[in-house]
Amino acid sequence: MTYGSSVREELRDPTRELRRAIPTVYEGYKQLHDAALADGALDVKSKELIALAIAITRECDGCIAAHAHAAVRHGVTPAEAAEAIGVAILMNGGPGTVYGPRAYAAVREFHADASLTPAAAAHHGQHA
Structure with missing residues (x-):
């Protein structure tokens, strides 16, 4: 596993346990998440870069x-x-130079994974 996948895997079980303990909090958060990241004046791609x-x-x-x-x-x-990471570094200084590379490694990892599957490649083409 590389950076992005290892973080997601590490959080998977504890998140599931907490979600079971406080389901209404997670339902409310999901509604907020879906509303904030929905297509609108900005597309989802732009909003994910902001996030x-x-x-x-x-x-x-x-x-x-x-x-x-x-x-x-x-x-x-x-x-x-x-x-986008460059802008985050501009706005954050030193900490941006630590967490920016982590974000870039995760994007590259998921981009490489996505380009390996035909379905992902077809889906990717829809957003170009």
């Missing part, structure tokens, strides 16, 4: 992995992610 930059700012490995994965699913390329 990735904020994840770097908040120094949240779980958020980085989740939004790197979602960004790639919505057609973000490593070059686009790198530019």
